[in-house]
Amino acid sequence: MSSPSSVVFRTGNIIITGRTSLEKSNQELLNSLRQNFEDAASRVTSEHLSWIEARGDTLYAPGIEEPDGLSEERTEYDITVKLFYLPGVPVSKRKNHTREALQHVLRELRVSSIDLLIISFPNISFDAEDHSPDTEPTQEEVDEWAETYQTLETLQLEGQIKRIGLSEFGVARLVKLLPRTSVKPSVDQINVRDCCVVPKPLIQFAREQKIELLTHNDCTNILPSSALQSLLQENHLAFGGFKNVDPQWVVKYTAVIQDRGVVENKGYFAMAKVDIDRT
Amino acid sequence: MGLLSLGTPLTWEEAKPHADLVRERGIEQLLNIWKKAKSKERDILLWGDEIEYLVVSYDEDSKDARLSLRQAEILKDLAHDEELRKAGGCVPSLQEISQKPGQRVPAFHAEYGRFMLEATPGAPYGGMLRDLLTVEPDMKKRRVIAKQHMTKDETPITMTSFPRLGVPGAFxxxxxxxxxxxxxxxxxxxxxxxxxxxxxxxxxxxxxxxxxxxxxxxxxxxxxxxxxxxxxxxxxxxxxxxxxxxxxxxxxxxxxxxxxxxxxxxxGSCCLQITFQAKNISEARTLYDQLCPLGPIMLALSAASPIFKGYLTDIDCRWNIISGAVDDRTEEERGLKPLNENKYVIPKSRYDSVSTYISQDPGFRPEYNDVDIHQNLPLKQKLLDGGMDEPLAKHFAHLFIRDPLVIFSESIKNYLVENNDNFENIQSTNWQHMRFKPPPSAEDAIGWRVEFRSMEVQLTDFENAAFSIFIVLLTRTILSYGLNFYVPISKVTENMETAHRRDAVLSEKFYFRKHVFPPRHANRSGKGSNTSPGGSISNTPKPVELGPVEDEYCLMTINEIMNGQSGQDGFPGLITLIESYLNSVNVDVETRCELARYLDLIKKRSNGTWETAATWIRNFVRSHPDYEKDSRVNVAVNYDLIKAAETLGNGEGKGTNLWKGLFEKR
Structure with missing residues (x-):
């Protein structure tokens, strides 16, 4: 028999652990998860004990002990979190997912708030090299974004996040979403690759709206279920009974010491629904 | 350049008897600063570059380009400029400087050569990535201001060595x-x-x-x-x-x-030097060590001086020329005669590559300090007795084997332990390729600093900015990832020699470390990077087995060092590492695109797409119609070369073909 569970996968601080961080974020995520699984497994003293920990309805891989947090005063840091909503996950779940993902980051860094939360919607991309005008978003899409965005506004009001960021939003998308917001986004993150062709209208619009255009190097589908599934299969011992792996969200966090430009902590959490075969 | 105290200088014979006194006082002053400043913490990143110019003077009648000797007059003129004075002043040696917030007037300084000028940003650059975009405009502004205070026949150029310095006749x-x-x-x-x-x-x-x-x-x-x-x-x-x-x-x-x-x-050669403030003494020591192996690599990559005394030579850079030019070692010290009057046989000039690492990072292995260096042992003991640790005491005890070269009689009479003049007398006449700089005084707001000294000045401010910014980004990447570039210090010395060879950038290989990431279980300042559920899991990481040091490094081309080696296990390349760092921080679109231009220059100099200034200058001479293929750089060739350097320096050779080969126009 099998029962559905939530599993939270975590990488720990990957900034000082090596080559994984040289790849695109999807590879970086998979490689650093793999590395963290191996490290956790190598630390288990007895073969009968698992390094996967159950807390309530949720499994943690690896388990979470009291994290170290940051080494200096909170005010020294600029903490950015990027939340990837994944394709196929109902929009209605995003509210809970957002809070959940943020809680994991706050606990990992031992802070009570972050400076910037950037959200990434599934299935939209922004191609700086593409000169064709942004495609007009459908009403349904806009409704979805606006609904999700409200969660961020609430978090901002609660003081858990200072600034809100969007990603992959061209002018057409911004024009539709902005009237539906009460707290304006401070940031729009776009993928600029090697070349520096950012459409002039976007630069102009962002300037008018006081939205900072930031760059990123993430890919559109950060964690396809097939990729996670095969990663888990590599660790048959730990994840042998995991079936129908269905990733729900991925969150990336970075803590940078502002005045020195030094990245002190960077990592990911990913949450997936799985059926666990207990036979 | 060091502080210029005024007074009555002693000749060498007069100075010699005071050498021990100056050294002892220097160590006392150092200890005083170190004791109070060693616990300085959380200084922010501030940094600055120094660019040196040759001031040339054209004789348009005879089509000759010579060196102007009007350094002092130009500085005086700069100091008297009403507008610059109102803005806070720009010649620290001649006037009180008071920078108003928001205004950054560059600062101009004298240098050894009476035909040289040095310029620095009026205030240091900050630690935000956006600040990097102010570097090139600041450099350009310096050039413009300098030029405004010269005669119509004079111009500042950023060429490392003046081709015809020392030729027979007028230069x-x-x-x-x-x-x-x-x-x-x-x-x-x-x-x-x-x-x-x-x-x-x-x-x-x-x-x-x-x-x-x-x-x-x-x-x-x-x-x-x-x-x-x-x-x-x-x-x-x-x-x-x-x-x-x-x-x-x-x-x-x-x-x-x-x-x-x-x-x-x-x-009389011109360099491009970068100084960083570290957050504390320990970070300064880390940066000193980690940038040390980069010194020779950046020398070869920035090579810009193939011509000396009117001849094309078979080398591309200045370093060894300066090294020889200030080599004050006696025959005994150079090992040519048995020791009698002197204490040590000293293998290197006062101006040479670094001979000892100073950091106490976990990545350091004693094997890296594989060169026995002379130390002033009594003074080292004083430092140790004062509480300084062995590696740092060793570093200073090594600098303090040298004699003070210039002593002012006034400074012997007026000694204060709170000053740093005696310390600086020795410290700033040890010209190694890195310099570890304590705060100027125990009370100073300035923190512990590290100076990167090996690079040659580039013909344009775009290139000078690119090299400066590359080094700054590299330090941020090193500190973020905890990178380890250690190779035995003797290999750094060897690399320094290699870097001089003609076209070393493309045709030579350099010792470089293969794996630069810390071991997987490494912690950052005692903080665990991996957490684990209690009870069932042991918290002690497995001890890492260290292989032989010789297996840690291999010979690489500069292209491999910068752009990476192929293969799963190959060296990723410094550019890749920096780009990965940039992908981990918030960078706005404009900054990212500008930084990409700078990194692209480094990338393409390394892979041979574009030439070093040395190659460009050599090719310019060899393809000049008046060149007689006899290695001589005559008046006519020199004139056109200097004109070309001027055109490149002012606006990157816009409207000409001169930039071709050197970089890509925007």
Missing amino acids: TQPYYPPHGPIARSIFVPDEIINPHIRFPTLTANIRSRRGSKVCINLPIFYDEKTPNPFKDPTVKYDLSDYPEDGDVRNGAAKDGHVYMDAMGFGM
């Missing part, structure tokens, strides 16, 4: 005959030396201490019509005004080489 404006009493050079007049009393004294005292003139031999670049074997025809063997005139009769000038005999040949 300065006005002309002075060579062979003055200070340098006693066959080739250059004493009038090329900054007349501030410190510099002639330094020049004379190096010569006196050494017991002969300095001696530099550069291999000639044999071209089609170069006489072979080449015997430097400009050497005069029959002079007898000074005892040092005998140097050449005793074989100072080697066959096949261009011979030079004065400090001005070295200290």
Whole structure:
């Protein structure tokens, strides 16, 4: 028999652990998860004990002990979190997912708030090299974004996040979403690759709206279920009974010491629904 | 450049008896600063560059480009500029500087050569990535301001060495005959030396201490019509005004080489230096060590000086010329005679590569300090007794084997332990490729700093900005990832030699570390990177087995070091590492695109798409219609070369083809 569970996968601080961080974020995520699984497994003293920990309805891989947090005063840091909503996950779940993902980051860094939360919607991309005008978003899409965005506004009001960021939003998308917001986004993150062709209208619009255009190097589908599934299969011992792996969200966090430009902590959490075969 | 105290300088014979006193006081001053400043914490990143210019003077009638000797007048003019004065002033040695917030007037300084000018940003750059975009405009502004205070025939150029310094005939404006009493050079007049009393004294005292003139031999670049074997025809063997005139009769000038005999040949070269403030002493020590192996790599990559004394040579960079030009070691110290008067045989000049690492990072292995260095042991003991740790005490005890070269009688009388003049006397006449700089005083707001000193100045401010920014980004990447570039220090010295060879950037290989990430279980300052559920899991990481040091490094091309090796396990490349760092921080679109231009220059210099300034200059000469294929850079070729350097320096050669080969136009 099998029962559905939530599993939270975590990488720990990957900034000082090596080559994984040289790849695109999807590879970086998979490689650093793999590395963290191996490290956790190598630390288990007895073969009968698992390094996967159950807390309530949720499994943690690896388990979470009291994290170290940051080494200096909170005010020294600029903490950015990027939340990837994944394709196929109902929009209605995003509210809970957002809070959940943020809680994991706050606990990992031992802070009570972050400076910037950037959200990434599934299935939209922004191609700086593409000169064709942004495609007009459908009403349904806009409704979805606006609904999700409200969660961020609430978090901002609660003081858990200072600034809100969007990603992959061209002018057409911004024009539709902005009237539906009460707290304006401070940031729009776009993928600029090697070349520096950012459409002039976007630069102009962002300037008018006081939205900072930031760059990123993430890919559109950060964690396809097939990729996670095969990663888990590599660790048959730990994840042998995991079936129908269905990733729900991925969150990336970075803590940078502002005045020195030094990245002190960077990592990911990913949450997936799985059926666990207990036979 | 060090502080210019005024007073009565002592000749070498007068100074010698005070050497021990100056050293002892220097160590006392150092200990005083170290004790109070070692716990300084959380200083922010501030950094600055120093760019040196040659001031050239054209004679349009004879189509000649010579060195202007009007440094002092130009500085005076800069100091008197009403607008600059209102904005806070720009010549620290001549006026009180008070920078108003938001206004950043560049600062101008004198240098050794009376034909040189040094400029720095008026205030240091900050630690935000956006601040990097102010570097190139600041450099451009300096050039414009400098030019405004010169005559219409004069211009500042950023060329590492003046091609015709020391040729027979006129190469300065006005002309002075060579062979003055200070340098006693066959080739250059004493009038090329900054007349501030410190510099002639330094020049004379190096010569006196050494017991002969300095001696530099550069291999000639044999071209089609170069006489072979080449015997430097400009050497005069029959002079007898000074005892040092005998140097050449005793074989100072080697066959096949261009011979030079004065400090001005070295200290008249222009460099691009970068200084960073670290958050604390320990981070400064880390950066010192980690940038150390990069010194020779960046020297080869920034190579810009193939011509000396009117000849194309077979080397591409200045470093060893300066090294020889200030080499004050006696024959005994150079190992030519058994030790009698002197204490040590010293393998290197005062100006040379670093000989000892100083950090206490977990990545350091004692094997990396594989060169036995002389130390001033009694002074080292004082540092140890004062509480300083062994590696740092060793570093300073090594610097303090040198004699003070210039002592002012006033500074002997007016000694204060709270000052740093005695310390700086030794510290700032040890010109190694990295410099570890304590705060100027125990009370100072300035923190612990590290200076990166090996790079040659580039022809344009775009390139100078690119090299500066590359180094700054590299330090941020090193600190973020905890990178480890250690190779045995003897390999750094070897690399430094390699870096000089013609076209080393493309044709030579350098010792470089293969795996630069810390071991997987490494912690950042005692903080665990991996957490684990309690009870079932052991918290002690497995001890890492260290293999032989020889397995940690291999020979790599500069292209591999910068752009990476192929293969799963290959070195990722410094550019890749920096880009990965940039992907981990918030960068706005404009900044990212500008930084991409700078990184692209480094990338393409490394892979040969674009030429180093050295190659470009060499090609310019060799393809000039007036070049006679005999290695000589004559008046006509020099004139056009200097004009080209000027055109490139002002607006990157816009409207010409000059930039072709060097970089891509925006």
